Amino acid sequence: xxxxxxxxxxxxxxxxxxxYKKNGGxxxxxxxxxxxxxxxxxxxxxxxxLRGRGGAxxxxxxxxxxxxxxxxxxxxxxxxxESEPGTFKDREIMExxxxxxxxxxxxxxxxxGANVAYVYLRxxxxxxxxxxxxxxxxxxxxxxxxxxxxxxxxxxxxxxxLGAGAYICxxxxxxxxxxEGRRGQPRVRPPFxxxxxxxxxxxxINNVETxxxxxxxxxxxxxxxxxxxxxxxxxxxxxxxxxxxxxPGNYELPFGATFxxxxxxxxxGILDGRSVKVxxxxxxxxxxxxxxxxxxDTRMDYAAVRALGSELGSASVIVIDDTVSVEWIINxxxxxxxxESCGKCTPCREGTxxxxxxxxxxxxxxxxxxxVDLLLNVAKQMQGKCLCPLGxxxxxxxxxxxxxxxxxxxxxxxxxxxx
Amino acid sequence: xxxxxNHSKExxxxxxxxxxxxxxxxxMPLLYLAQREEGYVxxxxxQDIAQILEITETEVASIVGFYTxxxxxxxxxxxxxxxxxxxxxxxxxxxFLQNLCGNLGIKVGETTPDGLITLExxxxxxxxxxxxxxxxxxxxGIKYHENMTVDKTLELIEALKGGD
Numbered sequence: 001x002x003x004x005x006x007x008x009x010x011x012x013x014x015x016x017x018x019x020y021k022k023n024g025g026x027x028x029x030x031x032x033x034x035x036x037x038x039x040x041x042x043x044x045x046x047x048x049x050l051r052g053r054g055g056a057x058x059x060x061x062x063x064x065x066x067x068x069x070x071x072x073x074x075x076x077x078x079x080x081x082e083s084e085p086g087t088f089k090d091r092e093i094m095e096x097x098x099x100x101x102x103x104x105x106x107x108x109x110x111x112x113g114a115n116v117a118y119v120y121l122r123x124x125x126x127x128x129x130x131x132x133x134x135x136x137x138x139x140x141x142x143x144x145x146x147x148x149x150x151x152x153x154x155x156x157x158x159x160x161x162l163g164a165g166a167y168i169c170x171x172x173x174x175x176x177x178x179x180e181g182r183r184g185q186p187r188v189r190p191p192f193x194x195x196x197x198x199x200x201x202x203x204x205i206n207n208v209e210t211x212x213x214x215x216x217x218x219x220x221x222x223x224x225x226x227x228x229x230x231x232x233x234x235x236x237x238x239x240x241x242x243x244x245x246x247x248p249g250n251y252e253l254p255f256g257a258t259f260x261x262x263x264x265x266x267x268x269g270i271l272d273g274r275s276v277k278v279x280x281x282x283x284x285x286x287x288x289x290x291x292x293x294x295x296x297d298t299r300m301d302y303a304a305v306r307a308l309g310s311e312l313g314s315a316s317v318i319v320i321d322d323t324v325s326v327e328w329i330i331n332x333x334x335x336x337x338x339x340e341s342c343g344k345c346t347p348c349r350e351g352t353x354x355x356x357x358x359x360x361x362x363x364x365x366x367x368x369x370x371x372v373d374l375l376l377n378v379a380k381q382m383q384g385k386c387l388c389p390l391g392x393x394x395x396x397x398x399x400x401x402x403x404x405x406x407x408x409x410x411x412x413x414x415x416x417x418x419x
Numbered sequence: 420x421x422x423x424x425n426h427s428k429e430x431x432x433x434x435x436x437x438x439x440x441x442x443x444x445x446x447m448p449l450l451y452l453a454q455r456e457e458g459y460v461x462x463x464x465x466q467d468i469a470q471i472l473e474i475t476e477t478e479v480a481s482i483v484g485f486y487t488x489x490x491x492x493x494x495x496x497x498x499x500x501x502x503x504x505x506x507x508x509x510x511x512x513x514x515f516l517q518n519l520c521g522n523l524g525i526k527v528g529e530t531t532p533d534g535l536i537t538l539e540x541x542x543x544x545x546x547x548x549x550x551x552x553x554x555x556x557x558x559x560g561i562k563y564h565e566n567m568t569v570d571k572t573l574e575l576i577e578a579l580k581g582g583d
Contacts, residue, residue: 085504085543116438123451123488124544124554126561159436164447164486167542181443181472183485199441240547242506248548284505284543316547318506332505339542342485 004236005212006252008096015131017138020099026144028218029106034150041111045214048222049234054079054170054207055282055313057233057302066194067112068202074114075198077205078105079175080121080128083167085336086283086316089238089250090208094121094128097212098135104211106144106156107218112204115155120175123164132160167340171388172205174342185344186388207314209238229255233301233312243319244271253300260296263319274321278405281305282313284333285393287400288326309400326405327412330398331363337394348391351382355398362412369416372409376402422453422467430471443472446482450489455558458498459490487541488556495530495537497557497579499572503540506547515551516540518569523576536576555579 003009013019020026032041046061067074078101082090093101109117121129136158139145147155161179163169169178173187176198197203213235217225226234233255239262242248246268253262259279263269270276279295280286287310289295298304305312320329338356343349358375361367379395386392402409423430429452437444446468453464460483469476483489490498501519503512516527516538523531523538530537546552549565553572557579564575 082545083543086506086547088545088547091545122545123486124561124563127563130560161436161444162447162451164450165488165541166486178447179444180441181446181474181482183481199438242547243509248510250548280505318509318547320509324509329505332508336504336542 003252004216005093005100005209005238006097006250007100014097015095015099015135017099017135017142024219025099025215026103026142028215029103029110029144030150032107032218033110033152033154038111038113041107041218044222045111045217048217048225049229050210050213050217050225051233051302052207053209053213053237053314055084055285057312060206060210063194063206064108064111064204066192067204068195069113071195071202072113073116073201074112075201075203076105076109076112076114076117077172077175077179077198077203078117078119078208078211079170079172079205080119080125080208081163081167081170081175082125082208083122083170083340084283084285084314084316085333086242086280086318087240087314088242088316089240089314091125091128092238092250093208093212094125094132098132099139100215101208101212102132102135102139102158103144104214105158105206106139107214108204108206108211109156109158110154112202114204115157117156117158118179118198119158119160120169120179121160121162122169123162126162129160129162136160166342167336168342168388168390171390174388175205176203183342185342186390188387230299230301230304232303237300237315239300240314240316241267241319242316244274244321244324245269245319246271255301256299258297258299259291259317262300262317263296267319270319270321272321272323274323276319277322277324278320278326278329279310280318280320280329280397281315282311283316283318284336285313285389285396286310286318287396288329288404290404325412326401326408327359327362330401331359333397334359334394337390341390341394345387345391347382347385348387348394351378351386351391352394354378355394359398362409365412365414367413369410369413372402372413422449422464423471426452434471443474446472446474446479447486450479450483454489457493458496458557459493461491488561496535497555498537498539499553499555500539500541500544501551501553502542502544502546504543504547506543507550507552510550512551515567515569519572522569522573533580535580 042064050060051057166184168174169184174184178184193203251266276291279289338352341352379398433448465479501516552565
């Protein structure tokens with residue numbers, strides 16, 4: 001398959017302006033600014049069926065159409081705070097095909113009437129931010145950013161902004177707080193960023209991979225895009241494959257490829273010839289899927305993965321083999337969420353703290369079945385009560401792990417009752 | 420104010436990225452600037468930043484406290500930050516870190532006697548397909564080191580020594 005997003009795999013040096021332009025680069029942006037009305041661009045993206053690739057899967061064009069047209073200025077923010085354990089796709093795009101991403105950001109900015117856009121990167125992506133700064137300077141020099149682009153009255157500036165190590169900043173209102181120079185703690189919604197966003201102004205926030213699709217959709221049309229993928233999941237997706245597979249990495253596939261294709265054809269199968277026990281399709285935030293043949297033959301799209309009792313999310317597929325105990329997995333994920341909880345809302349702050357204490361007790365071999373019951377109870381009490389999705393995410397692996405793999409917890413505890 | 424005096428051009432450039440009503444946005448880039456030389460943000464720098472942005476020192480300190488890449492205490496010249504989250508741990512990151520501790524003769528959180536390396540355990544670095552991996556945070560910024568072994572890490576440390 002020819003790549004649409006990871007095009008550097010076929011086109012060497014596509015990160016260079018000359019190579020990118022030779023391969024159609026910036027034609028879509030120029031065409032949009034000179035020949036299309038902003039609303040027409042939004043309509044085209046809407047009809048392509050593109051959905052947000054950051055995890056939530058919200059229809060992209062619809063999100064663009066929510067931007068309030070009574071208040072100005074507008075802002076666009078590219079969410080490049082990729083921090084979900086198991087996700088490493090946006091990084092590859094920005095490292096190797098940065099101009100396509102920036103062109104997508106420019107098109108989105110034009111569509112929603114923004115003259116300033118920010119790329120919010122996680123602080124660890126320090127080197128990538130430096131690369132993007134270079135590319136932004138090249139775009140300015142080539143006349144793709146700046147004042148009166150293509151001799152129209154449209155102007156656009158793009159800036160990078162580094163976070164400093166906080167998973168929560170991937171949540172869009174926490175990201176805005178952080179970009180405004182505060183601690184990255186989520187805002188109460190509504191109002192949504194489309195009405196009250198960055199500096200109180202209407203703001204569009206899109207994931208890097210989402211935006212990278214946009215130039216190709218404009219160049220080739222909505223029908224071309226929709227022809228790939230499955231019903232409710234149009235187009236292609238980058239699946240970040242990690243865990244106990246032979247060839248971990250990013251694989252760009254149309255929605256609807258099966259888990260078996262991803263793990264065995266692309267990923268080369270399981271290490272040491274073992275078999276798959278658990279799939280976590282959305283990183284550490286996943287509900288765990290107990291794997292059998294039916295699961296392996298499931299098509300990876302939003303609806304089919306939901307039917308398995310999980311979510312596709314950002315498609316960070318962590319593969320776990322039959323040598324691993326689910327009790328240990330939960331210990332790992334809870335440590336992550338406990339560390340990353342921002343502390344603003346009580347259910348998440350206290351819930352992750354106590355879940356960590358209980359899972360540590362179980363993991364140390366000093367736990368009882370009553371601890372497992374208590375852990376499940378705490379997780380269930382958190383559900384539906386947290387300010388943002390992080391709290392909810394922290395409970396997914398716990399609840400599904402205990403309910404779907406009870407034997408792993410029975411083995412880990414020494415008795416039924418607490419000491 | 421030393422931050423302005425010593426880096427006036429950079430401070431100006433940072434401030435130019437944000438609209439007047441968003442001046443406070445510069446706090447994070449300014450903290451990176453302040454941290455660059457000594458590897459941590461001292462009290463004087465926090466005061467400088469508070470003055471530049473017309474916010475309180477407490478607000479600046481709360482940002483330093485919230486984000487893991489800012490430090491308010493001196494450590495080794497390089498912080499070596501190993502990811503041990505689930506996907507990395509499935510590919511041997513815990514054992515890697517343990518062996519590295521053994522080879523360096525320090526525990527997680529400690530610094531080598533020559534003051535070069537502080538070893539830390541961190542959360543996901545978005546390099547799950549290239550585990551074991553770590554980043555170094557030092558005077559030359561943040562750099563990734565992927566598909567690492569203990570031997571390769573010891574070689575890197577020798578090279579960092581040479582950079583002194």
